[in-house]
Amino acid sequence: MRREEGETGSSIPRHPRSPVVGPLEDDDLLLEILLRLPPQPSSLPRASAVCRQWRLLVTDPGFSRRFCRYHRRNLPIIGFYNRHLPDISFVPTLKDLDRIPPGRLSLQPQRDDQNFSTFGCRHGLVLVHVRDFEPLKHHILVWDPVTGEQHDPGIPLGIDTGNRFNGAVLRATGNFDHFQVVLIGNSDKRRAVASVYSSETGVWSNLVSTSTSLPLMDTTDPFSGWCFNGLPVCVGAGSETGSNDRFSITQAEDGGLGFLSLSGFNAQLWKRKTKYDGIASWVMEKIIELDKLLKIPMDPNRNEHVIKVIGFAENNNAVFLYTKIGIVAFHLESLQFKKLPGSRSVAYYYPFESVWCM
Template identity: 45%
Template structure:
């Protein structure tokens, strides 16, 4: 009798209409979590597929999203490359983009569940949510549309806890052919207002190397990095200059890296403990550097860590070089293209996994998001695909 009372008391909390959502809300943000919970009973399934609960689930895990994989730029267009193992592995076709002129699309950025693409055919941005399938088309702001000799780049982001609105930062450089000299340009779009803001610019000093005048689209240097309320780009893949955009003050600035990093493969990153950092690959090693500001306001760079890739990944330096293709901000993982394929390396634990055997990938944009397969992409079909991989 006492045993029955104990079982009844243990089951009671799960019958509480207010408590059960709070329990399921705290399941790990892995793609298989909610589909598995939905198998318990009809009541759990109803809750795990409720649109309101799914919104809460995504917001709750916004600060610790899993790395679902990455979107890669290949010769034929843009495709999704999964990073997780079964049962959490998202089938590539579930996060696919169907559009005309896909080969004319240029992948710019993935952040906060959005993918930012430049549509060269229509000269506009496409902001795409692969989880819900929502697409937003934004005309390039007029100053960028009319200026000659510029190449468009950009970043997408949204505020913590906001799943309805987003911002796009359009950025470019204006080169030597312009009558008023060299400048970096920026403009911010808000989906809340549906408008582009004022044009923001800063002068590029004439003393800098002539190779700095374009943020170009064929190397990892175009990948924007968000650190606090700053966005960062490097101006070229062989420069020692970082372009900083302050989201709060709406201003642009230039930051120099050490001269020795000039010829290396550079990637701006969020350093350990926060703040601006960068890594570069040279002679099969990765060096991680962090920018520090003294009490007198003087900035300097400090070496934080060195990783010997040839020993870690068992690579033969004589067979090919390594290139940095991307960086996952929330999971602190760097993506490396080697002669045997694409690797994702976690910079703290040094754990790594091989994602692809191909060497043809030129761009790699990590996609960190909460995937809710049951309702948002494909209903019952999306749920069964994950569970069949278990």
């Protein structure tokens, strides 16, 4: 039988086919792909230049927060701050498209009678020590250099800001949107006090105090200036850097508490190990010959300390070292190192680890 024009060979009527949606046209799937871009400063700007759809997705504030949370355990070192400068000046360490202009992440005092210094960096936040001279007043700021947000948590009663005090900032565990600040100072010459601030509650904890054998020192590490029985080596007085430049708290290979100490040109890596009876002690993991690994020229005076610890990047488990060849970032797991730009100042450096979001 002859088919009529337009008749098909099937009794099932045909319908127009739905257009096939590719993976890059599905916003939900595309978001998951973009979320997994490397956390380098150039990643999101380059993605936004692909097309209007990508630009709208990566510039959305909600995506920026997700991107930061996703990479919170994989933060790159994008630069550092120098403790001894009179303001918070950013020094970039990355090159080419990943290099962030220093002015974008620097903080200058707004008044001539004000002075800024850095207490430390952690999890993309900077703890700023602010000194107002007229009238004389000390306070702190928690600053996010990427977003520009600033928070003033105040100073808890009981910490004497007329004496030296120090602090640290960190993201709250399990909640990247909140942070905590720890301040340690003096209530008198022979008693140290500490308090913790939570941005989630907006209050400082009750003071915790302990007696000390020496007055608290204005150092970059809370252990400097004392010789503790709880450390694997004796920690003596600090040097001209304002800290003890022969050791650093680190992360052990198993993820636990580690400790690095310099002995001449060697780095000794220790880890804290708990025995079957519950007693914890220090065990040496390895010894690294830094002069050979970094290819440092031989010095006729082998007793001269030409390698110093001047910073520690917690997320990358890398120490900043002052050496004869310049300042280097030395990764303790891979044993790889990178020479950093800038001067060979012996001042303490605070590595800034963060995700650059648009």
